[in-house]
Amino acid sequence: MIEQKLNITHRTGSYTIFIGENLFGIKEALAQQIAGSHVCVVTNETVKPLYLDACLTALTQFEVEVVVLPDGEQYKNFTYYNQVMNLLCEKHYPRDSTLIALGGGVIGDLTGFAAATYQRGVAYIQVPTTLLSQVDSSIGGKTAINHAVGKNLIGAFYPPQVVLIDVTTLATLSQREYLSGLAELIKAALIADAEFFIWIEQHIDALLKRDVTILKQAIMRACQIKQTIVMRDELETMHNHCRILLNFGHTFGHAIEQVLGYGEWLHGEAVALGMHMATCLSQDLGLLDQTSVQRVYALLERAGYALQLPVGASSANLIQRMRHDKKVYSNCLNLILLQRIGTAVVKSDVPMLALQSVLERYSAH
Amino acid sequence: MIEQKLNITHRTGSYTIFIGENLFGIKEALAQQIAGSHVCVVTNETVKPLYLDACLTALTQFEVEVVVLPDGEQYKNFTYYNQVMNLLCEKHYPRDSTLIALGGGVIGDLTGFAAATYQRGVAYIQVPTTLLSQVDSSIGGKTAINHAVGKNLIGAFYPPQVVLIDVTTLATLSQREYLSGLAELIKAALIADAEFFIWIEQHIDALLKRDVTILKQAIMRACQIKQTIVMRDELETMHNHCRILLNFGHTFGHAIEQVLGYGEWLHGEAVALGMHMATCLSQDLGLLDQTSVQRVYALLERAGYALQLPVGASSANLIQRMRHDKKVYSNCLNLILLQRIGTAVVKSDVPMLALQSVLERYSAH
Numbered sequence: 001m002i003e004q005k006l007n008i009t010h011r012t013g014s015y016t017i018f019i020g021e022n023l024f025g026i027k028e029a030l031a032q033q034i035a036g037s038h039v040c041v042v043t044n045e046t047v048k049p050l051y052l053d054a055c056l057t058a059l060t061q062f063e064v065e066v067v068v069l070p071d072g073e074q075y076k077n078f079t080y081y082n083q084v085m086n087l088l089c090e091k092h093y094p095r096d097s098t099l100i101a102l103g104g105g106v107i108g109d110l111t112g113f114a115a116a117t118y119q120r121g122v123a124y125i126q127v128p129t130t131l132l133s134q135v136d137s138s139i140g141g142k143t144a145i146n147h148a149v150g151k152n153l154i155g156a157f158y159p160p161q162v163v164l165i166d167v168t169t170l171a172t173l174s175q176r177e178y179l180s181g182l183a184e185l186i187k188a189a190l191i192a193d194a195e196f197f198i199w200i201e202q203h204i205d206a207l208l209k210r211d212v213t214i215l216k217q218a219i220m221r222a223c224q225i226k227q228t229i230v231m232r233d234e235l236e237t238m239h240n241h242c243r244i245l246l247n248f249g250h251t252f253g254h255a256i257e258q259v260l261g262y263g264e265w266l267h268g269e270a271v272a273l274g275m276h277m278a279t280c281l282s283q284d285l286g287l288l289d290q291t292s293v294q295r296v297y298a299l300l301e302r303a304g305y306a307l308q309l310p311v312g313a314s315s316a317n318l319i320q321r322m323r324h325d326k327k328v329y330s331n332c333l334n335l336i337l338l339q340r341i342g343t344a345v346v347k348s349d350v351p352m353l354a355l356q357s358v359l360e361r362y363s364a365h
Numbered sequence: 366m367i368e369q370k371l372n373i374t375h376r377t378g379s380y381t382i383f384i385g386e387n388l389f390g391i392k393e394a395l396a397q398q399i400a401g402s403h404v405c406v407v408t409n410e411t412v413k414p415l416y417l418d419a420c421l422t423a424l425t426q427f428e429v430e431v432v433v434l435p436d437g438e439q440y441k442n443f444t445y446y447n448q449v450m451n452l453l454c455e456k457h458y459p460r461d462s463t464l465i466a467l468g469g470g471v472i473g474d475l476t477g478f479a480a481a482t483y484q485r486g487v488a489y490i491q492v493p494t495t496l497l498s499q500v501d502s503s504i505g506g507k508t509a510i511n512h513a514v515g516k517n518l519i520g521a522f523y524p525p526q527v528v529l530i531d532v533t534t535l536a537t538l539s540q541r542e543y544l545s546g547l548a549e550l551i552k553a554a555l556i557a558d559a560e561f562f563i564w565i566e567q568h569i570d571a572l573l574k575r576d577v578t579i580l581k582q583a584i585m586r587a588c589q590i591k592q593t594i595v596m597r598d599e600l601e602t603m604h605n606h607c608r609i610l611l612n613f614g615h616t617f618g619h620a621i622e623q624v625l626g627y628g629e630w631l632h633g634e635a636v637a638l639g640m641h642m643a644t645c646l647s648q649d650l651g652l653l654d655q656t657s658v659q660r661v662y663a664l665l666e667r668a669g670y671a672l673q674l675p676v677g678a679s680s681a682n683l684i685q686r687m688r689h690d691k692k693v694y695s696n697c698l699n700l701i702l703l704q705r706i707g708t709a710v711v712k713s714d715v716p717m718l719a720l721q722s723v724l725e726r727y728s729a730h
Contacts, residue, residue: 012376012377078447085518089513089519117482117520120507120509120521143485147450153450154484156481
């Protein structure tokens with residue numbers, strides 16, 4: 001059942017995000033979006049046994065190939081991108097082919113990049129099956145693969161044909177994966193929508209129970225917020241920094257992920273702690289009042305995030321990592337902070353000392 | 366000296382083609398087009414000793430890396446694309462970097478694709494040093510690399526920041542390379558500009574002598590023609606076939622290249638013979654008068670193209686190759702033909718028998 005539609009406009013066109021339950025069999029959602037006769041479904045070993053059959057049932061009138069990749073960020077690279085490209089080339093897929101990304105952010109990014117570059121661009125459909133990809137990576141047209149030197153270094157801005165968010169797929173996520181996605185949802189509220197934050201506070205129990213009705217509303221709201229921000233800064237230009245607000249909690253989060261080693265903490269877990277750090281720093285710098293800090297802490301704690309650094313990550317390690325960040329100039333750091341709940345700002349002159357003082361409070365003793 | 370500027374608009378912006386002599390040292394042409402501090406020049410082993418120093422002289426205020434690829438279509442692949450990408454990643458090139466494609470179509474296509482996909486798109490400048498790339502591949506925003514299965518299967522539509530056509534670089538081209546480019550120039554006239562064809566007839570001696578004044582005029586005209594056609598059909602969509610007119614002579618030409626083995630005849634050499642074949646076929650099908658056919662023949666012969674098939678390529682081989690072309694339906698072929706000099710049309714129902722009859726006249730005996 002399609003419950004909600006969100007129209008996304010971008011610099012070269014527009015597409016629709018469908019949000020609902022059991023969308024695979026609905027022709028309007030999937031089959032009608034496919035122009036030609038050739039479809040290639042890209043998924044991974046975890047998602048395949050859960051949703052591939054349902055997806056294929058909706059595609060009986062097409063010529064379909066399936067690529068199943070191993071599950072994990074470490075496979076978002078040239079080797080597996082080439083696996084998709086080789087299949088398309090060898091099967092002589094025509095220019096009106098459609099790729100379907102059935103999985104989380106890794107599958108979406110890699111499939112989107114394959115679509116962006118096969119025969120100079122074919123259509124692709126995002127079918128995100130994780131909360132993180134549903135609220136975050138399906139909007140903005142960013143596609144990419146990783147390079148040994150860094151994440152997402154190779155990619156393109158290339159929007160999908162349609163995004164199909166079936167909230168029933170969230171039932172099968174592990175609790176950690178689910179919470180990882182929920183962090184981005186809370187982030188959307190914190191940076192841009194105070195009312196939505198209140199709504200999350202009120203519905204946190206239902207969200208933690210994965211109530212589908214509440215989830216549909218929350219995802220819709222998060223998508224709208226991201227779209228509003230992305231539309232103002234589609235290509236993430238140097239001249240217009242508003243898209244950078246989406247990185248709230250991420251400079252801390254990335255440092256935590258790196259210090260612990262990628263995969264140890266999930267992205268959203270690190271971002272949740274990072275958001276709390278950024279919130280405390282906002283208070284230290286006189287931007288944010290204490291009540292707001294307490295509300296953020298209460299919500300993150302209620303959701304179940306770890307709000308202390310694990311033994312493997314000292315504040316000294318984090319500081320060192322952030323010092324090497326390209327956003328450091330003359331001992332000051334560029335950071336996204338909160339002015340109040342629902343309003344983020346870019347601060348370009350955060351003293352390293354203030355940062356140090358905050359981080360020390362999170363160290364395990 | 367910048368002599369002429371042509372403004373190219375495309376769906377997401379615009380860029381300028383500068384045409385002139387000794388452009389490398391002119392800040393307006395090269396250095397002023399570079400936004401950031403990092404430049405990567407991609408060239409090949411043939412072009413490097415001829416023009417790299419002149420190019421680098423214009424770039425002294427930038428951080429510059431140079432990638433030198435082997436010369437040839439067979440190197441337009443993932444291996445050499447990765448070489449460029451690895452360098453950019455490992456040297457931590459920022460998002461405001463600029464790539465410079467110094468060479469022919471292969472360098473332009475590969476560098477453009479690297480620019481399209483490094484950090485989701487950085488700027489690149491085309492400095493085409495062959496006649497073919499000056500009149501043809503610098504316009505239209507097509508970037509690509511080859512796949513073992515076929516040419517240009519992996520790529521993107523990604524326009525350059527600026528195109529710098531320095532006609533003095535044509536002095537160092539071999540006669541075969543030069544004629545290969547001249548064929549595309551004649552093609553532009555044949556499909557879209559009868560007056561330009563007359564002009565070429567009048568100036569063919571100066572063109573063959575590579576007179577720079579005449580060349581600048583000819584290249585400008587050819588670029589304008591291509592731009593007019595491309596603007597109407599930028600993404601080469603299924604719905605709007607006008608860009609396909611640029612393939613005049615190419616269905617025959619590709620078959621000749623394939624039957625002889627790639628590299629045996631240059632692209633433009635095969636296209637020249639292909640254009641003559643298409644012209645004769647146009648007459649056979651009652652589209653074109655004999656005088657026009659004779660004028661085309663006279664010009665191509667004056668320029669020095671081989672207008673007979675070599676021993677290695679029989680008409681039977683060509684027919685067989687074209688039968689397997691994806692443009693064949695129920696024993697009829699899709700071809701670009703001439704209605705008159707300066708007006709090409711798409712014919713979707715060319716009988717294979719008519720094709721056979723034309724091809725047999727070109728066989729070596």
